[in-house]
Every structure is written in C-alpha cells, then in structure tokens.
Amino acid sequence: MKLYNFPWGPYPRRLTLYLAEKGITDIELIEVEFPHRPERWPEGFLLNLNPAHSLPVLDTGNGMLIGQSIAILEYLEERHPSPNMLGGTLEERARTRELMAIFDEATSFFGLWARHGSRLNAERHTPSAEAASIGAERFASKLRVGEAKFVGPFVAGSRITIADCVAMALIEFADRFYGVPVPADCPKLAGWYQRLSDREAMRSPRYPEEMLSLAYGLPEQTRIFL
Ligand SMILES: N[C@@H](CCC(=O)N[C@@H](CS)C(=O)NCC(=O)O)C(=O)O
Known part of the structure; x- marks a missing residue:
C-alpha cells in the first residue's frame, strides 16, 4: 500500500x-x-x-x-482490526463515528475561517470578513458539541479511536499553526488536548517557517476571539 x-x-x-x-x-x-x-x-x-x-x-x-x-x-x-481503534460494541462504534463527524464538520468550518480570514491564504482565496466570521462561529459551535458529547478519557470513551485522530489533527492545527486555542468554555477538550500532546505518537509536526509566520495569529488578523 x-x-x-x-x-x-x-x-x-x-x-x-x-x-x-x-x-x-x-x-x-x-x-x-x-x-x-x-x-x-x-x-x-x-x-x-x-x-x-x-x-x-x-x-x-x-x-x-x-x-x-x-x-x-x-x-x-x-x-488492521487490532489494536481496536473504532470501538468494541455497536454502540461504541456509533459513538466513535458520531464524534468523528462532529470534528470533521468543525474542520470544514475552521477551513472557512482560515481560508477567507488569514493573510496566508489571501492569494489563493478571496478575503472575506463575512465568510471568516461564519466559519469561526460555526467552528466554535461544533467544538461545543464535541465538548458536550465528549466521553473521556478519550473523546469517544475509554480507548483511543480514530475520532481522537480526527479531533487532534484539527485542535493541534488550529492551536499551533494558526494560534487559535481551545475555547475557554471547552475545558474537557482542553484537558484532553494537553494529555494527548504528551503521547509519543502525537508529537507536533514541524510547520514550514515561512507559512507559519504568516498563519500564526488568526484571531488577531480577523479580530475574532473565541
Ligand atoms: N474531505 C477531504 C479533505 C481533504 C483536503 O481538503 N485536503 C487538503 C489538504 S489538508 C488538500 O489537499 N487541499 C488541496 C489544495 O489546497 O490544493 C478528506 O477528508 O480527505
């Protein structure tokens, strides 16, 4: 493969x-x-x-x-069913897929905010304060759904699943690349993010310096603070 x-x-x-x-x-x-x-x-x-x-x-x-x-x-x-990263029972698998879909939607809305609000993307996508604001607002509301549905200690329950990979890829990208922290009203997600960041497999990637320096500070660039 x-x-x-x-x-x-x-x-x-x-x-x-x-x-x-x-x-x-x-x-x-x-x-x-x-x-x-x-x-x-x-x-x-x-x-x-x-x-x-x-x-x-x-x-x-x-x-x-x-x-x-x-x-x-x-x-x-x-x-590769082992180790199981989907869920043991029908209900666990449904929960994993539900959480995965929530963070997938959140990723799309974050993309809308970043694409139309960040100076990094100004040449590839038309800047639009309105699109950025809708993206940011919808991104935050999806994270709040994720917070409400969070099971713990991992997003969908007692084992790490593909939903954690989807959620982590987003939260880490928002935080480290664009400087968008987990909103203050999502304490479970914030704690989970901190714990997962310490895992060997979840070490943050290196971002291209030039792109990072343009991207970082999306809230300041768009004057949208979650
Ligand atoms: N829904 C797709 C989205 C994939 C996607 O948009 N990938 C981005 C990179 S993060 C991409 O390849 N964009 C093409 C481009 O911007 O040229 C998936 O889950 O794989």
Missing part, C-alpha cells in the same frame, strides 16, 4: 497520527508538497488518480485508490 500525504495538513495529519498510534509501518509514505501544484506533477500522477487532487489518497495495492481521510481510516481499521 502507498499513502500520498503531506505531514502537517489537518486532513493528512489524521492519517499520520493514526498510523503512529496503531503502529502500522508497512505502508509506503509518499510525501507531496503543499500547496499542491498538480500542473507540475508528472502526467498520470495524483491528478489522474484523484480528480479533486486533495490529500490524503491511499493506493491499496490491489487496484483501488481511496480519497477522503475518513474512508481511508475506516478501510485501514478494517484491514
């Missing part, structure tokens, strides 16, 4: 965290630069493999390419 990825983006990072937690080492990692420049990729490379040219993409090695990080996480979980 081959995983096309880049190390620090919020969607690709879900996979990096998952593989490290799970201890899967037999997948070839193919690092792709960011921002992606599909026009520079060799013909027949990722552009043809995945028309949306978004990452991650998994080449299963048996003729199938899977885009969408959650589909990849679930596929790998079925291929």
Whole structure:
C-alpha cells in the first residue's frame, strides 16, 4: 500500500497520527508538497488518480485508490482490526463515528475561517470578513458539541479511536499553526488536548517557517476571539 500525504495538513495529519498510534509501518509514505501544484506533477500522477487532487489518497495495492481521510481510516481499521481503534460494541462504534463527524464538520468550518480570514491564504482565496466570521462561529459551535458529547478519557470513551485522530489533527492545527486555542468554555477538550500532546505518537509536526509566520495569529488578523 502507498499513502500520498503531506505531514502537517489537518486532513493528512489524521492519517499520520493514526498510523503512529496503531503502529502500522508497512505502508509506503509518499510525501507531496503543499500547496499542491498538480500542473507540475508528472502526467498520470495524483491528478489522474484523484480528480479533486486533495490529500490524503491511499493506493491499496490491489487496484483501488481511496480519497477522503475518513474512508481511508475506516478501510485501514478494517484491514488492521487490532489494536481496536473504532470501538468494541455497536454502540461504541456509533459513538466513535458520531464524534468523528462532529470534528470533521468543525474542520470544514475552521477551513472557512482560515481560508477567507488569514493573510496566508489571501492569494489563493478571496478575503472575506463575512465568510471568516461564519466559519469561526460555526467552528466554535461544533467544538461545543464535541465538548458536550465528549466521553473521556478519550473523546469517544475509554480507548483511543480514530475520532481522537480526527479531533487532534484539527485542535493541534488550529492551536499551533494558526494560534487559535481551545475555547475557554471547552475545558474537557482542553484537558484532553494537553494529555494527548504528551503521547509519543502525537508529537507536533514541524510547520514550514515561512507559512507559519504568516498563519500564526488568526484571531488577531480577523479580530475574532473565541
Ligand atoms: N474531505 C477531504 C479533505 C481533504 C483536503 O481538503 N485536503 C487538503 C489538504 S489538508 C488538500 O489537499 N487541499 C488541496 C489544495 O489546497 O490544493 C478528506 O477528508 O480527505
């Protein structure tokens, strides 16, 4: 199997965290630069493999390419059921998927805030105070749903699951890359984030310095403080 990825983006990072937690080492990692420049990729490379040219993409090695990080996480979980990172019972698995969906939605809304509000993205996406404000407001409200549904000690219960990987990839990206801390009214998430940051597999990635210096301080840049 081959995983096309880049190390620090919020969607690709879900996979990096998952593989490290799970201890899967037999997948070839193919690092792709960011921002992606599909026009520079060799013909027949990722552009043809995945028309949306978004990452991650998994080449299963048996003729199938899977885009969408959650589909990849679930596929790998079925291929490698042990240690179990989905849940033991029907109810546990439903809870994991519920939490995963909440943090996936939160990631989309965070993207809206960052894309239209950050000076980092001003050339690639039209700046819009209105879009940034809707993104920030919806991002915060999704985190509050995550806080209310948080089970503990991990987001979906007593074991670490793929929902933790999805949530961690977002919270860490917001905090370390854009300087957006966990909102003060989400103390369970804040405590969980602190605990998980200490895990070997969850060590923060290195962000490209030039991009980090433009990105960091999204609340100040948009004058939106959660
Ligand atoms: N829903 C997709 C989203 C993937 C996505 O948007 N990935 C970003 C990187 S974090 C990307 O590849 N963007 C393409 C670009 O900006 O050129 C997933 O879960 O895999």
